[in-house]
Amino acid sequence: MTAFSTIGFLAPALLSAFVAAAGVAPAPAAAVQDLYSFCRQVKNDDTVRPYSHELYSGTVKAFKKLFPDAKSAPQEQELQTQANYRCMNGKVLACFVGANLPCAKMNAARDNPGADEFCKTNPNDDVVPAFATGHDAVYSYKCASGKAVVNGSAWALDERGFAKKLWAEVPRR
Structure with a gap:
């Protein structure tokens, strides 16, 4: 059993259904050659970007920080469907989409x-x-x-409006 299934992550097909049902279509993000350099340059960019294999090692470390009880590291295919990145304060942050784990900017309106x-x-x-x-x-x-x-x-927000506990820094090495 993988770490993702152990902690209840959605399968790719269910994730697509969840996104469609939520009425949230992920906007395509412009490709960035070196996300570390890009984030250092722009400081803050709320664009949620898809997984990049070039960030594999740091992404696994961010996963372990967010999910210390996971029995194993996620597989490449799982990272491709669940890992997302954004820039905050010049750093690359990662989030892992799953059941009730939104990587989008949060809706802070009291009226719902x-x-x-x-x-x-x-x-x-x-x-x-x-x-x-x-x-x-x-x-x-x-x-x-x-x-x-x-x-x-339900969520404490960071200064950019994302759920604090769902994002972790992606270390360079």
Whole structure:
């Protein structure tokens, strides 16, 4: 069993279905020859870029930092479907898409139409599920008399608006 399946990552086909169902189409990112140099130059770039084999070693180290309990390192094919990069403060950061692990910039709006709709048909549920709020919602919600009510924050954000605990620096070596 691989580290990805051990911690519940989506298979590539399910990931595509998740992205389509969430209504979020990944925008194609411009190719960058040397992402380390690019990030040092631009400092911050919120473009989420796909996996690059040139960053394999550092990507595996970032994975191990984010998932210290994983039994093994991810395979190349798993990295191709789940690893993403962006630049912050001149550094390359990695995130690994999976079940309830969004690598996109988070939705910090307190008003959530999906939660509102869910609560109309589930007027007193204690939890509004992520499929209703969107996996990128910062806040968690409950239903009170048919209305969505914020009852906590699911994600702490970094200064660029991404979930802090989902991103780790990709060391050069």
